[in-house]
Amino acid sequence: MGKLIVQRLGLGVVTLALVSVLVFAGTELLPGDVAAAILGQNATPESLAALREQLGLNAGPVARYLGWAAGIVQGDLGVSLANRQPVGELLWPRFWNTMALAGYAAVIAVPLAVGLGIASAAFRGSLFDRVATLVALATVSLPEYFLGLLLILFVSVQYGLLPSLADTWSGMGLAAWLKATTLPMLVLVLVTVAQIMRMTRTTVLAVMDQPYIETAYLKGMRNGRVVLRHAAPNALAPIVNVVAFNLTYLIAGVVLVESIFNYNGLGRFMVDAVSKRDLPMVQAAAMVFAAVYVVLNLVADVAAIALNPRLRHPRAKEV
Amino acid sequence: MSHVLEIRDLRVEAPNGAVLLHGVSLDLNPGEVLGLIGESGAGKSTIGLASMGYGRGGCRITGGEIRLVGTEMREASRKTREALRGTRIAYVAQSAAAAFNPAMRLDTQILEVPLLHGLMPEAEARAWMLELFRALQLPDPEHFGARYPHQVSGGQLQRAMIAMAMAGKPDILVLDEPTTALDVTTQIEVLALLREMIRRYGTAALYITHDLAVIAQIADRLMVLRHGREVETGPTAALLEAPQQDYTRALVSERRESLGAVSGAHHRTGKALLSVEKVTASYGQTPVLHDVSLTLKRGETLAVVGESGSGKSTLARLVSGLLPPRAGTVTFDGASLPPRFRDRSPAQLRRIQLVYQLPDVALNPRQSVGEAIGRPLALFRGLRGKALADEVVRLLEQIGLPADFAARLPSALSGGQKQRVCIARALAAEPELMICDEVTSALDPLVAEEILRLLRKLQDELVMTYLFITHDLSVVQRLADRVMVMQKGRVVETGETAALFADPQAPYTRRLLDAVPQLRTDWLDEVMAAR
Numbered sequence: 115m116g117k118l119i120v121q122r123l124g125l126g127v128v129t130l131a132l133v134s135v136l137v138f139a140g141t142e143l144l145p146g147d148v149a150a151a152i153l154g155q156n157a158t159p160e161s162l163a164a165l166r167e168q169l170g171l172n173a174g175p176v177a178r179y180l181g182w183a184a185g186i187v188q189g190d191l192g193v194s195l196a197n198r199q200p201v202g203e204l205l206w207p208r209f210w211n212t213m214a215l216a217g218y219a220a221v222i223a224v225p226l227a228v229g230l231g232i233a234s235a236a237f238r239g240s241l242f243d244r245v246a247t248l249v250a251l252a253t254v255s256l257p258e259y260f261l262g263l264l265l266i267l268f269v270s271v272q273y274g275l276l277p278s279l280a281d282t283w284s285g286m287g288l289a290a291w292l293k294a295t296t297l298p299m300l301v302l303v304l305v306t307v308a309q310i311m312r313m314t315r316t317t318v319l320a321v322m323d324q325p326y327i328e329t330a331y332l333k334g335m336r337n338g339r340v341v342l343r344h345a346a347p348n349a350l351a352p353i354v355n356v357v358a359f360n361l362t363y364l365i366a367g368v369v370l371v372e373s374i375f376n377y378n379g380l381g382r383f384m385v386d387a388v389s390k391r392d393l394p395m396v397q398a399a400a401m402v403f404a405a406v407y408v409v410l411n412l413v414a415d416v417a418a419i420a421l422n423p424r425l426r427h428p429r430a431k432e433v
Numbered sequence: 434m435s436h437v438l439e440i441r442d443l444r445v446e447a448p449n450g451a452v453l454l455h456g457v458s459l460d461l462n463p464g465e466v467l468g469l470i471g472e473s474g475a476g477k478s479t480i481g482l483a484s485m486g487y488g489r490g491g492c493r494i495t496g497g498e499i500r501l502v503g504t505e506m507r508e509a510s511r512k513t514r515e516a517l518r519g520t521r522i523a524y525v526a527q528s529a530a531a532a533f534n535p536a537m538r539l540d541t542q543i544l545e546v547p548l549l550h551g552l553m554p555e556a557e558a559r560a561w562m563l564e565l566f567r568a569l570q571l572p573d574p575e576h577f578g579a580r581y582p583h584q585v586s587g588g589q590l591q592r593a594m595i596a597m598a599m600a601g602k603p604d605i606l607v608l609d610e611p612t613t614a615l616d617v618t619t620q621i622e623v624l625a626l627l628r629e630m631i632r633r634y635g636t637a638a639l640y641i642t643h644d645l646a647v648i649a650q651i652a653d654r655l656m657v658l659r660h661g662r663e664v665e666t667g668p669t670a671a672l673l674e675a676p677q678q679d680y681t682r683a684l685v686s687e688r689r690e691s692l693g694a695v696s697g698a699h700h701r702t703g704k705a706l707l708s709v710e711k712v713t714a715s716y717g718q719t720p721v722l723h724d725v726s727l728t729l730k731r732g733e734t735l736a737v738v739g740e741s742g743s744g745k746s747t748l749a750r751l752v753s754g755l756l757p758p759r760a761g762t763v764t765f766d767g768a769s770l771p772p773r774f775r776d777r778s779p780a781q782l783r784r785i786q787l788v789y790q791l792p793d794v795a796l797n798p799r800q801s802v803g804e805a806i807g808r809p810l811a812l813f814r815g816l817r818g819k820a821l822a823d824e825v826v827r828l829l830e831q832i833g834l835p836a837d838f839a840a841r842l843p844s845a846l847s848g849g850q851k852q853r854v855c856i857a858r859a860l861a862a863e864p865e866l867m868i869c870d871e872v873t874s875a876l877d878p879l880v881a882e883e884i885l886r887l888l889r890k891l892q893d894e895l896v897m898t899y900l901f902i903t904h905d906l907s908v909v910q911r912l913a914d915r916v917m918v919m920q921k922g923r924v925v926e927t928g929e930t931a932a933l934f935a936d937p938q939a940p941y942t943r944r945l946l947d948a949v950p951q952l953r954t955d956w957l958d959e960v961m962a963a964r
Contacts, residue, residue: 324531325526325528325531325532326531326532326533326534326535328489328526328532329524329526329532329533329534330534330545331487331518332482332485332487332518332519332523332524333518333519333523333524333545333546333597333601334514334515334516334517334518334519334520334546334549334550334601335515335519335545335549336515339549343537344534344537347536347537348534348535348536423535423536423581423583424535424581424583427580427581427583427584
């Protein structure tokens, strides 16, 4: 089991290295020239050449990649081209903003979704099951911006319960922060609950078809105990996987939600950086997103290994 | 004495409307063992589950009465049924490996019954479990319960399942093929212990099986079932001695014949066709074959017998090129055979064909019978159009199926018919060696008998050579010229069938032969007394 986990960790590192190559190559392919973007209308061929030299753009792509990657390994994300500040100083506060919003949404969405999924599996085909499925499918079918606008329209404009803009600043109180971020949180919850719930329901139902579930019923166990004690633990590994997948969505896929509510997170940071052609910023943001993705999936894999009774309790040597 | 179970005119229907039971009635006395016997689809398991008020896979009880220790199960509330299950009537499944929850410790699953039904305090329940473990001769009974299902052997798990059923001190056990999935030497242990348990605790039982010789050892009465109807019922010895109905007579005589005379070597055999020399093989780091050698002459049938884990199927994979050996050589018709099937020439591939244990899985469900048989005809013999269609018809005729079967999909065939199609597909390549890997194990006895007859007919007509992998010694007796006994990846003994059965040399062979249940009701007593 330890060996398997170390293998997964190694695979995670390899994945990140490959992603860094892709990110670097992708930004290389972006049209436009940073020097030209910075100098704008006033560029002369001489000043362009000088600036390129100064920015190190004339070195070969391999050399520039290696320099960039070596910096990342040491925690140095580079320097913004646009305003000459270290990327790290600009990026990390925004990253923590995004994490806070995602965490807020996850704390609500995951227990809700898993609970609803198990409940609809336990009462398969009941009115509850059908209504839960219908509502979940409806919310997942609506795009984020539409859901966001609907919520703004009703909750903010009609009734004035919550602000429509998620303005946050450092040093604001928790209550104020929660009030400001509840609407974007709701949108994130609505779009993630459906998938987790449906997957939970499906995996629990697949487990419910196993012979050992029939055994439990034939022992006279009540429905609730069969579902919670006999079925759910065996469905846990796939559920952890789909939860991890949705958590990565919460963090990496929030660009739209951050835009709708003008939330000061990493998604908007990246959009701004792309529009300014600030490549070190884009690369750094992309790497952070990728790292979150890889780490969360890694956690899910390790959890799945740890949850497997065959690996947790290895077979004793035969006597 | 009142009955613990009374079933009157029981009707059960499948979700698709098919009638599984057409009005079956039975009575079970306290402490009595009633054997329910019949082929698959006879409705045996359906009766067992219905007596617990349970329908598997959405099956519905549509008529009749089920009176379990005085309670009418069909009218009882869900709560009442739950209260009776595990406490008055308990179930033992065929595959304990599937019936135990892999994520829970054995003792948790066993103690659930007395504790959640509130039958006794925990200390008492634990003491009772320990007594059961001891009675079932489980190793290290004090710590056995702390294990997970995957940590114990198949035979131990089946005994743990019996302990779980007995945990609630039920009046009735429903035993659904409780020894069928076990190796023959393990089966005898479990069977003896099961009978001992039933006698010691005075538990009544519905014993469901397709094996007459097994049921003869344990049942007081037998009920023969076919297509959801009762054929006949009677005391075990009387029914085996003098069956009244034709169907019962066929079942009994098939079993008697299968345990009867040895076919012996009777095939004209030519020079060596296949020879395997000092072959060693492993799956990853786990060694499965050690230094195995064999020779097979043209026209001969060599049966490779052994229990699960003996390496017999690995040997088949090795000869067919699915698993390359670590060391050793395989020679076919004088020429060395490449270890991997990918490296073999089309002619080499054509001359060795494989027929599998599970015809359901071995046929593509979306290919018609004609397509399945036609593929090797086109691939190996280049047949097209009319010639191909004619050849498919000829092959179908050869294996005893009508020509119009070519258009059918596998789903429209019975298990025996599917296995015939698999054999026809192998024949289509005009092989010289056919490897038959447990080809009759998944079939009912009467159907298996027909398949064996077909294989013998083909051998006589085509001078076929068979490498016959099986765990069923009665099959060996009827088909093989020579037998090779394997255990834990090694060859224990090889010999002419008649000689080996009459006078086995290796102790393991003797143990294997002794463990085959005989149709006499006193067989198990004799075997246990001899120990």
